[in-house]
Amino acid sequence: MDKKKILLVSANTEVSPYPAYPAALPRLAAALKTRGYAVSQYDMLTGSLKELAEKVRLDEPFLVGVSLRNIDNTDSCTQRSYIDGYAALVAGLRACSSAPVVLGGSGFSIFPAELVARLGADYGIAGRGEEALCALADALALGKDPAALGYVYSQKRPALAGGARPPVSPGGADHQKDLLQYYWRSSGMIGVQTKTGCPLNCVYCTYPLIDGRSAYAFNPEAVADEVARLRKDCGVDYVFFTDSVFNMDREKELALAEALIKLGTPAKWGAFFSPAAVDGGYLAALKRAGLTHIEFGSDSFSDPVLKAYGKNFCYADISKAGAEAFKAGIPSAHYLIFGGPGETADTIKETMARTREQKLTVFFAAMGMRIFPGTPLARLAAAEKGAGPGGYGLEPAFYFAPGFDSASLEKLVAQETAGAGNWLLPRDYEKNLKLMQRLRARGRSGPLWEYLCR
Structure with a gap:
């Protein structure tokens, strides 16, 4: 397992009213690359759990980040929840790798403690994630206890109330061309x-x-x-x-x-x-x-x-x-x-x-x-x-x-x-x-x- 390889996964599979480009992943990737990490991005809308498992086995990332865009479609007329799909995704990652899983994204940020527990992830980062994810990756790569990062949720404890957050990163975006082309064609x-x-x-x-x-x-x-x-x-x-x-x-x-x-x-x-x-x-x-x-x-x-x-x-x-x-x-x-x-x-x-x-x-x-x-x-x-x-x-x-x-x-x-x-x-x-x-x-x-x- 290479402690420089990180996989970022967009869990969203909703296409209504149109497929929405996962704009957070390129910003996270850009921030991580400035710290020397080799980052790849995977989108569940363009692939499958089977293909994701094959990629994880091949790449052997030491950390997997999963972005949860929404929890449900927020529509009272045509209600759809995405939680079961997210649970299957995390379980699939567990089955093919021992790499820790960290959750993030706008949907996760509303229910951080609940989703870390419900989905069985190792860690979670609520809010802007660029610098926070870099700090977590650095700690894990060096074998340090992430508990010192008060803004990180884990199975053992929630984030500390008012825990200090790193500043927002203005570091740009690293777009992965295949994902970019898919969303450009689709939406x-x-x-x-x-x-x-x-x-x-x-x-x-x-x-x-x-x-x-x-x-x-x-x-x-x-x-x-x-x-x-x-x-x-x-x-x-x-x-x-x-x-x-x-x-x-x-x-x-x-x-x-x-x-x-x-x-x-x-x-x-x-x-x-x-x-x-x-x-x-x-x-x-x-x-x-x-x-x-x-x-x-x-x-x-x-x-x-x-x-x-x-x-x-x-x-x-x-x-x-x-x-x-x-x-x-x-x-x-x-x-x-x-x-x-x-x-x-x-x-x-x-x-x-x-x-x-x-x-x-x-x-x-x-x-x-x-x-x-x-x-x-x-x-x-x-x-x-x-x-x-x-x-x-x-x-x-x-x-x-x-x-x-x-x-x-x-x-x-x-x-x-x-x-x-x-x-x-x-x-x-x-x-x-x-x-x-x-x-x-x-x-x-x-x-x-x-x-x-x-």
């Missing part, structure tokens, strides 16, 4: 991160738990260089900036736009936006840098509901942002969550009426909110039930405002949007996945929802 876009952390207070959201509440922007020139390398090396002409919210640091975002323009605008791109503080000049600069799609995390078009959801904007902001996007000629999408805290029949009617005011847009609807531990929603749900907030865990549980459930909301929204053409409900994803695959086969890139815009 027509590659995910790239420009910042980490989220200071916002949406009641249901886990991003602050995963990446911390302090936003940290990567070097704009380095991000632009990565986009240019993707275009040069693999012909990637569309990237999606996967930040929780792109427009949180105007100065850095305009600097990124300038850096992309200096490189000849190497790719078209899209990102998740907040409707807060969106103006024409800002969008014009981003459009010159390649922005072609805006995905707004609006959640509702009713002010009482927006307040209950913990949003930092109101419907006037949504209306203005939509108008500015339309004026700039940039298609936009709005994600809406029906049935959360504060929702009533009247607020749903208000939201529905206001969606008809939007132009050049498409709507993605969700019914109810997945309750994750550590969020304001978990505390609210527990208080309403007269229970402790620790009752929400790996088994999916959803919050519905009084008088609603998944089926009634789905029926109501389907009736209200019948014939609209620019609405996507959860049960539509499978049908639209097949449509997107046909468009991909014709060489179309990007998210493709713009073909539904009205």
Whole structure:
């Protein structure tokens, strides 16, 4: 067993609404390579447990990192849990190697202690993993006890509360070409991160738990260089900036736009936006840098509901942002969550009426909110039930405002949007996945929802 070989595995096999590139693995690989490790990457979406076992036996890594992107599909209408698949993956690794297994990823970071125990892994790292994984690998390679690393979970003990974490690594990304080409062919876009952390207070959201509440922007020139390398090396002409919210640091975002323009605008791109503080000049600069799609995390078009959801904007902001996007000629999408805290029949009617005011847009609807531990929603749900907030865990549980459930909301929204053409409900994803695959086969890139815009 070579103590310089490390295998990184992406465990995600979900393809709806499209196969999502495991952007964390290239960053982890780049960080590890700077410490002298030989790193290979494996993706369960492109292979199988049998092929993975063969690779492990051949390569003999001394450490295997497994990234858990999601725990379930967070959809109350078509619930799917991924835990059994992850358990089979870890068991398969155990059967073919004695190398310790360390878990990480966004899904793992929400339930670190539970997943280390449930899946039988040796270690776990919650949150950003670049420097933390390097520190763990160094300790194991030198035969040192990782217990000194207070931020590492293990079978013996959880991570120490408030344990010191290494700084976020700005070390770039080491893309593995075969995986990159698979995702480029399959999804027509590659995910790239420009910042980490989220200071916002949406009641249901886990991003602050995963990446911390302090936003940290990567070097704009380095991000632009990565986009240019993707275009040069693999012909990637569309990237999606996967930040929780792109427009949180105007100065850095305009600097990124300038850096992309200096490189000849190497790719078209899209990102998740907040409707807060969106103006024409800002969008014009981003459009010159390649922005072609805006995905707004609006959640509702009713002010009482927006307040209950913990949003930092109101419907006037949504209306203005939509108008500015339309004026700039940039298609936009709005994600809406029906049935959360504060929702009533009247607020749903208000939201529905206001969606008809939007132009050049498409709507993605969700019914109810997945309750994750550590969020304001978990505390609210527990208080309403007269229970402790620790009752929400790996088994999916959803919050519905009084008088609603998944089926009634789905029926109501389907009736209200019948014939609209620019609405996507959860049960539509499978049908639209097949449509997107046909468009991909014709060489179309990007998210493709713009073909539904009205």
